[in-house]
Amino acid sequence: MLSDLLSALDLSGHPRLTNPGDTKGVATVSSPTTGAPLAGVKLDDADSYERTVAASAAAFKAWREVPAPVRGQVVRAIGDEFRRHKDALGDLVSLEVGKIRSEGRGEVQETIDIADFAVGLSRQLYGLTMPSERAHHTMKEQWLPLGPVGVISAFNFPNAVWAWNAMLAAVCGDTTIWKPSLLAPLTAIASHAIADRVATSMGHPGVFSLVIGTDDVVGERLVADPRIPLISATGSCRMGRRVGQVVAQRFGRALLELGGNNAAIVHHDADLAMAIPAIVFSAVGTAGQRCTTTRRLIVHERIADDVCKRLAAAYKTIRIGDPLADGTLVGPLINARAVEGFLHAVESARAQGGSVLVGGQRARVSGLSGHFVEPTIIRCNKPIPISCEETFAPILYVFTYSDIQHAIAMNNEVPQGLSSAVFSDSLRIAEAFLSPSGSGSDCGIANVNAGTSGAEIGGAFGGEKETGGGRESGSDSWKAYMRRQTSTINWGTQVRLAQGIRFD
């Protein structure tokens, strides 16, 4: 399977790939589905890191001279190449991180979408003009390329999250240096190879770079590197806290997309025929390993028993198994540690008064010894300490409420602030959740009658509080990848000072 995918992606004989083993300087990638080793990946050391960053910094100086719409044409060709390789790359995602086939390919579609978005953007990096208070003066601001951008990505979106950053950065005139998760380097090697092949064949080597290594050797160097003005990092709050501190120390910019502990509120007037499937996808899709996964369900007390019954019935039909097999809806967790985290959370919830309605155990899948767990629903009526933590697994805690303001307060009562949703047919409930005063959801994403996960690329993606505050992907997120310059131009014949100051 792997060798077929590698040859479909023109990666056979790639210098990074080797046999799995314990040799120093090689990471072994294992299948989360079978537990068996898939491949070995050669890691960067301090010297190769240095060569890569120096090359990226040099490439930046050439790339920023290429007009933005011409940069857009390179990104257009990259998007086309991802279209051609969508199925093979999507299946590689499934093989490496255990996403079901449709979600693996969906992730590559997200990359294609952001490439399209970036192409359009390449003609729309608009600045502003402002009226000057001084006669014969003009004021304007423009957006300029920033420099090499460091991209740190997590295992769960091993292709698309890099693309959100790399495609935008490319049209903005930046080069990118990508450090992928050591749990998903194969997808990174393939994704980077596609982008780099296209850019190099169009005369722009070095726009896309890849460094693969441990936090000690590569991660710490990257975040502390003064040649890299922006670090865009996706991962845990613990990782983001470290990145934020190191980058701030050197006055760099950090764009952080960290943990989420997302809730959906279900009001008594919600259309349950629509709400239940939306909640199930958000809660168990990607086996609960999206940062946007619904982890908490806040249900009106009048319908709580009914909602739990319907969810339990839906969960019982979910097929757990080989992510590449037809009909599978839930694949494995990424590794044995993730299974331990799942079991620990279930045990803590029980100890804290939660009752497990569905699941709660490892799942046995015949013929496969991977890291499978049962999608789990835990009813606790009100928040418990473990439900305030993000466990990267398919666990849904159910609470009840009678007053919508209390439901919103529960939505907001966690350290993270990424995504949120309300299901209701009432305008009042929906608008209270989105109140322009800010008294509704405190998250970066707040949806109505749509689940917490599965955002489109066109919106700005990110969240508040311990989620880190960054925004990636659509809307005007591109501004994070450029620097702003304000200019005052005196086209008259006299010196005129602002604020009416006289200095004769």
Ligand code: UN1
């Ligand atoms: C992530 O889990 O880090 O909104 C990103 C979503 C996807 C992106 C998730 N489009 O669920």
